[in-house]
Amino acid sequence: LGTYALSAGYYDAYYGSAQKVRTLIQRDFAAAFAQVDVLVSPTTPTTAFRLGEKIDDPLAMYLNDVATIPVNLAGVPGISVPAGLSDDGLPVGFQVIAPARADDRLYRIGAALEAALEERWGGPLLDRAPELETNR
Numbered sequence: 001l002g003t004y005a006l007s008a009g010y011y012d013a014y015y016g017s018a019q020k021v022r023t024l025i026q027r028d029f030a031a032a033f034a035q036v037d038v039l040v041s042p043t044t045p046t047t048a049f050r051l052g053e054k055i056d057d058p059l060a061m062y063l064n065d066v067a068t069i070p071v072n073l074a075g076v077p078g079i080s081v082p083a084g085l086s087d088d089g090l091p092v093g094f095q096v097i098a099p100a101r102a103d104d105r106l107y108r109i110g111a112a113l114e115a116a117l118e119e120r121w122g123g124p125l126l127d128r129a130p131e132l133e134t135n136r
Contacts, residue, residue, distance in 0.1 A: 021073075022073050022074075025070050025073050025074045026074045026075065028074075029070075029074040029076055029097075029099075030099075033076075033098075033099040037098075037105070038096050038098050038105065038106075038109060039096070039097040039098075040094055040095070040096055040097070041067055041094065041095055041097070042067050042093075042094055042095070043067055043080045043093045043094055043095045044064045044065070044066075044067060044068075044093075045063070045064065045066055045067060046064065047086040047088070047090050047091075047092050048086070048090040048091045048092070049064075049090070050090070067095065068095065071095070071097050074100075075100055076097055076098065076099060076100050077097070077098050077100070077102065077103045077106050078095045078096065078097040078098070078106070079095065079096050079106045079107075079109075079110045080093050080094070080095045081093055081094055081095070081096060081110060081113050081114070081117075082117070083117070096109050096110065096113075
C-alpha cells in the first residue's frame with residue numbers, strides 16, 4: 001500500500017507529513033527516556049494467533065504490529081520477551097524499549113528476564129506450549 005501511494009503521485013503530500021510525524025514520535029520517546037531507563041509495553045494488542053490463522057486477513061496481521069510501529073518509527077531498539085501463555089496455550093509477550101544506541105541495555109535486561117522467567121516456569125516457555133499449528 002505504501003509503495004502504491006508513493007508511486008501514484010502522493011509522494012510529496014504524504015512523505016513530508018510522515019517525516020513530521022516521525023520527528024514528533026522521536027521527541028516523545030526522547031522525553032520519556034529523559035525520565036526512565038527503559039519503557040515496557042505489550043508487544044501486541046491481542047494474544048498470539050495460531051500459525052496461518054490470519055494469513056487471509058492482512059489487515060488483522062498488520063494491526064497486530066500497532067505497538068511496535070512507534071518504536072520502529074522512532075528508531076529506538078526494542079526486544080520482545082515471552083511472558084506466559086494465554087488460556088488457549090498461546091504465547092503472550094511484552095516489549096522492553098530503550099533509547100537509541102542502548103542495545104546493550106536491552107540485551108542485559110532480556111537475559112535477566114529470560115533467566116527469571118525460565119526459573120519460574122521450570123524451563124523454556126515454548127517447551128510448555130502446545131502445537132501452534134491450525135490443524136491440531
